[in-house]
Amino acid sequence: MSHLEDSSVPAIRRRMVGQGFNGDGRYVLYWMTAFRRTRFNFALQRAVELANRLSKPLLVLEALRCDYRWASVRHHQFIIEGMAANAVALEASRAGWLTFLEPRPGCGRGLLAQLAKSACAIVADEAPVFFLARMVEATYERHGLAMELVDSNGLLPLRAASKVFSRAYDLRRFLHKNLAAHLVEMPHPDPLDDLQVPSSETLSAESLRLGESHLEGVCSLAALRNPAALASSVPVNASCGAGVVAGGAFAARRLLDDFVSGRLDRYVVERNNLDRRQTSEISPHLHYGHISVHEVLAAIADREKWSPLHIAPGGKGQRLGWWGMNEACETFLDQLVTWRELGFNMAWQNPDYACYSTLPAWAQQTMADHQNDERETLYSLSELDEARTGDELWNAAQRELRRDGRIHNYLRMLWGKKILEWSPTPQVAAEVMIELNNRYALDGRDPNSYSGIYWCLGRYDRAWGPERPIFGKIRYMSSANTRRKLRVGGYLARYSETAQRGANL
Numbered sequence: 001m002s003h004l005e006d007s008s009v010p011a012i013r014r015r016m017v018g019q020g021f022n023g024d025g026r027y028v029l030y031w032m033t034a035f036r037r038t039r040f041n042f043a044l045q046r047a048v049e050l051a052n053r054l055s056k057p058l059l060v061l062e063a064l065r066c067d068y069r070w071a072s073v074r075h076h077q078f079i080i081e082g083m084a085a086n087a088v089a090l091e092a093s094r095a096g097w098l099t100f101l102e103p104r105p106g107c108g109r110g111l112l113a114q115l116a117k118s119a120c121a122i123v124a125d126e127a128p129v130f131f132l133a134r135m136v137e138a139t140y141e142r143h144g145l146a147m148e149l150v151d152s153n154g155l156l157p158l159r160a161a162s163k164v165f166s167r168a169y170d171l172r173r174f175l176h177k178n179l180a181a182h183l184v185e186m187p188h189p190d191p192l193d194d195l196q197v198p199s200s201e202t203l204s205a206e207s208l209r210l211g212e213s214h215l216e217g218v219c220s221l222a223a224l225r226n227p228a229a230l231a232s233s234v235p236v237n238a239s240c241g242a243g244v245v246a247g248g249a250f251a252a253r254r255l256l257d258d259f260v261s262g263r264l265d266r267y268v269v270e271r272n273n274l275d276r277r278q279t280s281e282i283s284p285h286l287h288y289g290h291i292s293v294h295e296v297l298a299a300i301a302d303r304e305k306w307s308p309l310h311i312a313p314g315g316k317g318q319r320l321g322w323w324g325m326n327e328a329c330e331t332f333l334d335q336l337v338t339w340r341e342l343g344f345n346m347a348w349q350n351p352d353y354a355c356y357s358t359l360p361a362w363a364q365q366t367m368a369d370h371q372n373d374e375r376e377t378l379y380s381l382s383e384l385d386e387a388r389t390g391d392e393l394w395n396a397a398q399r400e401l402r403r404d405g406r407i408h409n410y411l412r413m414l415w416g417k418k419i420l421e422w423s424p425t426p427q428v429a430a431e432v433m434i435e436l437n438n439r440y441a442l443d444g445r446d447p448n449s450y451s452g453i454y455w456c457l458g459r460y461d462r463a464w465g466p467e468r469p470i471f472g473k474i475r476y477m478s479s480a481n482t483r484r485k486l487r488v489g490g491y492l493a494r495y496s497e498t499a500q501r502g503a504n505l
């Protein structure tokens with residue numbers, strides 16, 4: 001079916017698995033797993049395009065398992081808030097939608113295969129991290145399905161580079177040469193507006209011939225209006241309650257608008273202010289795909305009246321002066337694009353991205369050289385988890401993570417460095433960081449989780465002197481220096497043990 005191959009979604013972002021579409025079937029199915037949004041989503045755009053070409057209705061499936069690692073009320077509620085926002089947007093469109101919340105482990109098994117039986121084409125998200133990539137792969141292999149996988153992860157398509165960038169500088173150089181060409185291929189802001197096929201009223205849960213265990217997990221709009229109740233109705237870790245950030249595309253857009261119209265101007269001077277949040281706070285929404293990095297860039301471009309034509313030609317990897325924007329915007333974009341996409345590059349290129357063995361050789365060597373250094377203080381995972389160390393500032397950061405589901409970026413670096421100092425080996429330090437970060441942080445389990453955690457152990461960094469016990473040549477950070485550098489009084493009061501007890505009442 002060659003007329004289906006031509007697409008408004010760049011070929012570099014699409015990959016066909018299986019035999020190709022035969023066009024027989026009742027609907028085009030979009031299986032939304034990573035880009036959980038209806039705007040600026042290349043995968044949805046492709047599904048809409050296929051539905052129009054085949055003159056078939058579009059069905060969007062957004063499902064949530066309950067047996068993934070670190071599943072908790074916190075993560076579930078955030079995701080369900082996103083599902084609710086998507087259901088509202090889909091309900092107002094011509095697309096059909098099916099939101100499935102697995103009520104018990106295993107109940108969702110076979111759902112995709114069942115829906116695939118009546119689908120004439122299937123589009124799915126291509127994401128390089130956590131269990132998503134494996135789940136999508138296992139599904140099409142096990143059921144012999146044909147699917148088109150679409151990459152809507154970043155500004156730079158995953159396949160644009162064929163190597164791992166081991167320094168931010170190297171990726172910047174690559175971006176300076178190659179990114180502009182990809183920026184002219186933005187996803188449509190509202191792909192659902194382009195859907196021309198008749199409305200999908202015929203795609204009710206009953207008409208999809210779902211079995212009983214599948215029907216049990218189907219959510220109505222009314223049920224989705226109470227994400228907290230839904231999240232606590234499933235068997236996931238309830239001791240990790242909701243975080244402070246609301247999930248979903250509407251919440252993400254509000255955060256983005258507030259940031260772009262206000263805090264962005266003060267990003268350079270105030271981003272380390274612990275008392276007033278000055279960063280975008282958008283990482284959980286980026287992680288769950290509730291907002292796209294393309295939409296963030298579009299909002300900034302709109303404000304700055306910027307287009308890719310403003311890019312300074314011949315950039316050589318410098319941090320500032322390439323985008324052709326002011327310093328605040330360029331500093332922010334360096335985080336949003338260079339640092340964020342470094343993680344995606346690593347996760348895409350190297351399936352072992354979460355392993356200690358992927359640290360640079362110099363970092364592994366220097367930590368091995370200091371393996372037998374005396375460790376004055378060692379803390380167990382549970383002591384760290386419960387913020388029971390002798391370091392007041394570290395404890396406050398850990399309480400912020402546990403209670404709110406986030407840590408201020410500067411303290412997050414200190415948090416990781418201290419775990420290295422207090423662990424019997426650097427490998428244990430990595431495991432502890434991964435466990436606590438991914439259990440509690442709303443943006444955890446992301447490529448950036450591993451960038452940040454392994455940055456504390458030398459990834460993307462260089463050797464530093466003087467050589468110190470335990471750390472060797474790994475960049476050192478201490479709470480005493482952090483206290484000198486940042487105003488920590490208000491933060492310590494907010495996340496003191498007493499404040500924590502109050503929050504638990």
Ligand SMILES: Cc1cc2nc3c(=O)[nH]c(=O)nc-3n(C[C@H](O)[C@H](O)[C@H](O)COP(=O)(O)OP(=O)(O)OC[C@H]3O[C@@H](n4cnc5c(N)ncnc54)[C@H](O)[C@@H]3O)c2cc1C
Pocket residue numbers: 279280281282283284286287335336337339340343407408409412413415416433437441443444445446448449450451452453455456
């Ligand atoms: C030990 C440790 C663990 C980390 N774990 C995570 C994690 O689980 N998930 C996560 O998204 N980030 C993680 N980071 C990176 C960083 O802390 C967060 O991305 C940032 O604090 C999110 O806040 P924000 O959205 O307000 O960022 P902003 O400053 O507003 O930046 C905008 C976006 O740029 C990206 N970004 C910013 N800083 C970094 C960075 N240092 N590395 C990579 N991308 C960055 C994020 O997508 C962020 O949302 C970790 C860092 C460390 C040191």
